[in-house]
Amino acid sequence: MDMKIALIYFSPTNNTANMAKYIKEKLANLDKNMLVDEFNITSHSKRQQNLEIDQYDAFFFGFPIYAWRAPKLARAWLQTLDGRNKKCSVFFTYGGVDPGAAHYNIKHILEEQGFQLVSTAEFVCKHTYNCGGWNVMKNRPNRSDFNIADEYIKKTYKKFLSEDNESVHIENPKISERILLRLEQDIKKVLKPPSRKGEECSICRLCEIDCPANAMDSELGDADSNLCIRCYRCFINCPDKILKIEDLYPIYLLFEKVERLGVDESTIFSNFFI
Numbered sequence: 001m002d003m004k005i006a007l008i009y010f011s012p013t014n015n016t017a018n019m020a021k022y023i024k025e026k027l028a029n030l031d032k033n034m035l036v037d038e039f040n041i042t043s044h045s046k047r048q049q050n051l052e053i054d055q056y057d058a059f060f061f062g063f064p065i066y067a068w069r070a071p072k073l074a075r076a077w078l079q080t081l082d083g084r085n086k087k088c089s090v091f092f093t094y095g096g097v098d099p100g101a102a103h104y105n106i107k108h109i110l111e112e113q114g115f116q117l118v119s120t121a122e123f124v125c126k127h128t129y130n131c132g133g134w135n136v137m138k139n140r141p142n143r144s145d146f147n148i149a150d151e152y153i154k155k156t157y158k159k160f161l162s163e164d165n166e167s168v169h170i171e172n173p174k175i176s177e178r179i180l181l182r183l184e185q186d187i188k189k190v191l192k193p194p195s196r197k198g199e200e201c202s203i204c205r206l207c208e209i210d211c212p213a214n215a216m217d218s219e220l221g222d223a224d225s226n227l228c229i230r231c232y233r234c235f236i237n238c239p240d241k242i243l244k245i246e247d248l249y250p251i252y253l254l255f256e257k258v259e260r261l262g263v264d265e266s267t268i269f270s271n272f273f274i
């Protein structure tokens, strides 16, 4: 019987969505009869829909890395699934700064939900905050990132097909939950949500409909600061270009002291574990 794969991704600013589309294309080249169903679970409403786990043989999940893990909303969505011992793989896109505990944490979550994780990958992509004055990994992904993706896709597909039921081994990066939570909270403390600042717009409502966190009120042109995850999806996609964010360069200078910012792009590589 032909294999049926679900390719599911959360991608506020499309880096992960583009990588998902690349994976879909490459899977089709590996096996013309394979069925791949794509699910974009970025917006709040899409995550309320039911996923028919039983319909699929295996799963690819794609997430950006936010504060060293998959975004909290994506983690919460995964925790609603019943994996039924199905094989899966996770690919991350990230701004080349630090993958932190992303791989280890997602393995823990997926195994708790009853999935069998066969591989994980991290792909270097331009940083979301380049839209506000950063200049991090601005030419990524490049050819060598896609070459690594090709290997990852081929080997993962082979593992999906094989009788071998061994899960991927991920080293414990030994980062405490307290530190991870603080990082997540710090982003909300230092960055303000996008806002229209009272200016008029066409009220197309895209910012509200597409918001991953159900945080934006298109009539007011403001987001609920507690709910907003600072993904800047609304700012980047606004057809009227009316939403505003702060200059993020001072934040860059703040983080530059503690994170891998400002390094030469050619020294940071995509990677996968299998």
Ligand SMILES: Cc1cc2nc3c(=O)[nH]c(=O)nc-3n(C[C@H](O)[C@H](O)[C@H](O)COP(=O)(O)O)c2cc1C
Residues within 6 Å of the ligand: 010, 011, 012, 013, 014, 015, 016, 017, 063, 064, 065, 066, 067, 068, 069, 093, 094, 095, 096, 097, 098, 099, 100, 125, 126, 127, 128, 129, 187, 229, 230, 231, 232
């Ligand atoms: C709130 C937030 C937190 C982020 N945290 C990290 C991080 O910890 N490490 C990193 O390298 N990149 C980080 N990034 C950059 C994104 O992971 C990267 O740009 C990703 O490819 C965006 O994916 P998307 O376009 O699918 O939304 C962060 C971006 C945002 C918006």
